[in-house]
Amino acid sequence: MAQVKTYIRSMRGWWWRDPYFVRYMMREGTSVFVAIYAIVLLVGLLRLTQGEAAFNAWREALASPVSIVFHWILLLTVGYHAYTWWKVAPKTAPDIRIGGRALPPMVITAGGWLATIGTSVLIYVIVRWM
Amino acid sequence: MADKQTIKIEVLRYNPEKDSEPHFQTFEVPFTHDTSVLQGLQYIKDHLDGSLTFRWSCRMAICGSCGKMVNGIPQLSCHTFLRDYYPGKVRVEPLTHFPILRDLAIDQTDFFNNKLPSIKPYVLPREEKPLSAGAYVQTPEQFHKYYQYSQCINCLLCYAACPQYGLNPKFTGPGALALLHRYNADSRDRGWRERAELTNSEAGVWGCTLVGYCSVVCPKDVDPAHAINQNKVNSTLDYFGVLKFLMPRGGA
Amino acid sequence: MQSVQADIVVVGGGGAGLRAAIAAAESDPRLRIALLSKVVPMRSHTVAAEGGSAGVIRTDDSLDSHFDDTVGGGDWLCDQDVVEYFVAHCTEEMTQLDHWGCPWSRKDDGHVNVRFFGGMKVQRTWFAADKSGFHMLHTLFQISHKYASIKRYDEFFCADVIVEDGRVQGVVAIEIATGEFFLFECKAVIICTGGAGRVYGQNTNAGIVTGDGMGIAFRHGVPLRDMEFMQWHPTALPGTGILITEGCRGEGAILTNKDGYRYLQDYGLGPPDPWPRPKAMELGPRDRLSQAFWHEEQKGRTVATPQGQVVWLDLRHLGAAKIHERLPLITEVAKTFAGVDPVTVPIPVRPAVHYTMGGISCNGQAETPLKGLYAAGECSSVGIHGANRLGSNSLAEIVVFGKVAGERAAQYVKAVPAGRSEAARKQADAVQARLLDLLGREKGERLASIRDEMHEAMETGVGIFRKADGMQEACARLASLRERYQRGLKLDDRNRAFNTEWLTAIELGFTLEIAEVIAQSALHRKESRGAHTRLDEFKERDDANYLKHTLAHRVADGPPRIEYAPVTITKSPPRTRVYGGEGKEVVLI
Numbered sequence: 001m002a003q004v005k006t007y008i009r010s011m012r013g014w015w016w017r018d019p020y021f022v023r024y025m026m027r028e029g030t031s032v033f034v035a036i037y038a039i040v041l042l043v044g045l046l047r048l049t050q051g052e053a054a055f056n057a058w059r060e061a062l063a064s065p066v067s068i069v070f071h072w073i074l075l076l077t078v079g080y081h082a083y084t085w086w087k088v089a090p091k092t093a094p095d096i097r098i099g100g101r102a103l104p105p106m107v108i109t110a111g112g113w114l115a116t117i118g119t120s121v122l123i124y125v126i127v128r129w130m
Numbered sequence: 131m132a133d134k135q136t137i138k139i140e141v142l143r144y145n146p147e148k149d150s151e152p153h154f155q156t157f158e159v160p161f162t163h164d165t166s167v168l169q170g171l172q173y174i175k176d177h178l179d180g181s182l183t184f185r186w187s188c189r190m191a192i193c194g195s196c197g198k199m200v201n202g203i204p205q206l207s208c209h210t211f212l213r214d215y216y217p218g219k220v221r222v223e224p225l226t227h228f229p230i231l232r233d234l235a236i237d238q239t240d241f242f243n244n245k246l247p248s249i250k251p252y253v254l255p256r257e258e259k260p261l262s263a264g265a266y267v268q269t270p271e272q273f274h275k276y277y278q279y280s281q282c283i284n285c286l287l288c289y290a291a292c293p294q295y296g297l298n299p300k301f302t303g304p305g306a307l308a309l310l311h312r313y314n315a316d317s318r319d320r321g322w323r324e325r326a327e328l329t330n331s332e333a334g335v336w337g338c339t340l341v342g343y344c345s346v347v348c349p350k351d352v353d354p355a356h357a358i359n360q361n362k363v364n365s366t367l368d369y370f371g372v373l374k375f376l377m378p379r380g381g382a
Numbered sequence: 383m384q385s386v387q388a389d390i391v392v393v394g395g396g397g398a399g400l401r402a403a404i405a406a407a408e409s410d411p412r413l414r415i416a417l418l419s420k421v422v423p424m425r426s427h428t429v430a431a432e433g434g435s436a437g438v439i440r441t442d443d444s445l446d447s448h449f450d451d452t453v454g455g456g457d458w459l460c461d462q463d464v465v466e467y468f469v470a471h472c473t474e475e476m477t478q479l480d481h482w483g484c485p486w487s488r489k490d491d492g493h494v495n496v497r498f499f500g501g502m503k504v505q506r507t508w509f510a511a512d513k514s515g516f517h518m519l520h521t522l523f524q525i526s527h528k529y530a531s532i533k534r535y536d537e538f539f540c541a542d543v544i545v546e547d548g549r550v551q552g553v554v555a556i557e558i559a560t561g562e563f564f565l566f567e568c569k570a571v572i573i574c575t576g577g578a579g580r581v582y583g584q585n586t587n588a589g590i591v592t593g594d595g596m597g598i599a600f601r602h603g604v605p606l607r608d609m610e611f612m613q614w615h616p617t618a619l620p621g622t623g624i625l626i627t628e629g630c631r632g633e634g635a636i637l638t639n640k641d642g643y644r645y646l647q648d649y650g651l652g653p654p655d656p657w658p659r660p661k662a663m664e665l666g667p668r669d670r671l672s673q674a675f676w677h678e679e680q681k682g683r684t685v686a687t688p689q690g691q692v693v694w695l696d697l698r699h700l701g702a703a704k705i706h707e708r709l710p711l712i713t714e715v716a717k718t719f720a721g722v723d724p725v726t727v728p729i730p731v732r733p734a735v736h737y738t739m740g741g742i743s744c745n746g747q748a749e750t751p752l753k754g755l756y757a758a759g760e761c762s763s764v765g766i767h768g769a770n771r772l773g774s775n776s777l778a779e780i781v782v783f784g785k786v787a788g789e790r791a792a793q794y795v796k797a798v799p800a801g802r803s804e805a806a807r808k809q810a811d812a813v814q815a816r817l818l819d820l821l822g823r824e825k826g827e828r829l830a831s832i833r834d835e836m837h838e839a840m841e842t843g844v845g846i847f848r849k850a851d852g853m854q855e856a857c858a859r860l861a862s863l864r865e866r867y868q869r870g871l872k873l874d875d876r877n878r879a880f881n882t883e884w885l886t887a888i889e890l891g892f893t894l895e896i897a898e899v900i901a902q903s904a905l906h907r908k909e910s911r912g913a914h915t916r917l918d919e920f921k922e923r924d925d926a927n928y929l930k931h932t933l934a935h936r937v938a939d940g941p942p943r944i945e946y947a948p949v950t951i952t953k954s955p956p957r958t959r960v961y962g963g964e965g966k967e968v969v970l971i
Contacts, residue, residue, distance in 0.1 A: 004146050004560050004880075006146065006229035006230060006231055007144050007146070007152055009230070011227075011296050014296060015293065018203070018343075020346065021293060021341070088355075088359075091345075091353075091356045091359040092360060092362060095315075095360070097271065097274060100270070102274070147878070162688075163688075164719070176829075177828075177830065179874055180829065180873055180875050180883040181875035181883060183875075183882050186589060187421060187425050187427070187589055188429065188588040189589070189624065190624045190715055191715075192429055192430050192513070192711065193424070193588065194425065195425045231880055232879055233880075235880055238422065242536060252527060253481070253482060261478055265477050265486065267492035268488055269490075269491075269492040272492075277485055280520070283424070316483060316485075318483060
């Protein structure tokens, strides 16, 4: 077959073309913060194995003003991560039908949000009163 | 003759015989309360510029021909109405992530010649059944496992919505993968195993990062994002050799 | 010009074309089958068919019953031997589609469900929600991928057929993306190009339903049969003409006029209750229902809307659950295009042209009088619809006779020697020259003006009800439009690559010829039968003079020559067509 000179449009700047994609990139971006926080906690675990002095030093570092600000940012980003995580979670579940009707995705999402908030509160209480 | 309202329709033009690049051209088009974007384009072609090229057929959102970008969002132009944009401008472009053949017509051959055939889009029968044995028995429960995914009209809006397809043309893409799931989930089909190599690959479900825009733009609520991502679980179980215990006789 | 070698070329990738290609491939996997379609196959108009496809499966049903309903529905203009073959093979085709994956709607026990349809005494319409054509087409298209011997040529516009030594030897097609001409050298051609509804302005059809295959066959001396019988579907949306399926009425919907009155009882289809009841009231045949609308409009009992006069199709009593399960597409269509939710508001509807009962004359084996040329589906007149088609017989027709055409063509090509390439090539060059000339005209009319005038002539002169003077005027106007078309159109688009204006102009040439055939055939049939109803002195059916098929033969630069051929009667001697009457209410599942 003869070839026609088709025109291929560039993908440059694709993600800020549409608000949906911007939100997607923000969502994906929060993974970076989740990773950072995981590393912070892993370092803490490591310090715990290195003895009381090391662990206390780690805790003091976390109490610094810079660290507090950074942790507020982490709370927001990890929170947004959890929020969007549960919003898409129903897409990974199989098709569930109960009583001849499809399970509304909001059931999984809302359940997940509640579980996240509940677990967070529980951990906070445990840590606070330890 | 009553003064009809008019609206500006800005279309992306590209003539492969003359242009090196696409460019916009604006037309002033009369419209009423129920004039669709497609009818606007037809008015331009009939009365203003017969060279404006675009695909269309059924005008009732079932054939899948008329997909376009309308103000940056993939839509079927036959059921998108000019009244919703007035008094603003309506910008019509060919579906993104596809090469432009001419004006608003894209090169669809990647989907029809590569992606669609690659998923084996037909029932691989679980059992050999002669016609004399009659139709299969399929309960409402079995039916609903796949029916939603069989609604795809191949309009390619989801491909225009999928940045992964735009960035990586080897990705099989939402529409074809939804159809792959449709067959795997049909009780008459045994095909998971035969489709597994594709499903489990980067070109298959693992090329998807759950942007989810495909399901938002789908005019038939097929929910390709769901079709693909529930198979990430299946694919993982398959990797660990566990899937076969959950899916006896090779089906889903 | 590029040349492709094939054994069989199928023109048209809808239900009939795909089924024919598959049947030929199954018949002999060594055959080279080229499937040409001017659109990608799933865009073919089969996709828009909604209600369902007939096939006898109930124990209280029989082939004789389906036969009787069909022959009566066709007002005895059917070739009964072909109808006998047809009804005997519907169910196996529906079963085959099921085996291929078609998602037929089922009862709770998992067995296929069947619904009532207009003019049918027993439920026998298999359905896939209200997207039966969509699902059948996608099933056929997808399963066709299994057959390596079927080579698809998507977006190839078939411009003509090559006839040498009294038989078909090839097809000339335009590759739409590039505008290049291709010669497909072959031994048999199966035309499956669909109907010609776009002859009229108000129609349920897609833009592609322009009668190309009919026009091509016609130009090669194949007569077009029974073209005066055009079906108006009684329930289409005003303005766009978008189809609201008969399946609504199969589920129990009713039609009311501006007074909320079920007016069909005034036209021999009553009594209104009990409801639902087969072959009565809203389950009467389409020609009767469309004619009733016309009468109501004359009496001033229809409702005025900005898009024209309408009546109401009321589904409210069916309930939301049933409407959403059985009729999801029309729910969406009604909301999007008419702004009404059928659960709470009746849908405004009026008749629109929907189906072409007539077509390329062929026998029960899909063979046309031209050797090597076959036809199947709406483009053909195989003899099962007669003067009026029953709903759900068309989706069944495309697969039953698609298969027949594929198998016959496969047998034929084995026995026939290869054609003469040189001669075929010369003809193809002539076709190319003629069509490129169309592209290059410097002076002429705009395409749209000729098209719009054709619509106007047809709607006014050859509508639901016809009169001699109206039809004569239409014939005269169409003859003049034919001449204006010959004199030339001026196209804005001079490109070769993807020139849809040029292709539309070629299509318009076919459509104009077919319009003239319809008008002339109608004028010459001096009786009323089925969908051809006259308000002049020929108001009644006249079996003595007109129990015969109309055959229109092409005459160069003139109106077609009209002749007649006998109808084959076997088991069912002509009787009065009766609908309505007393009966028991049926329980719809």
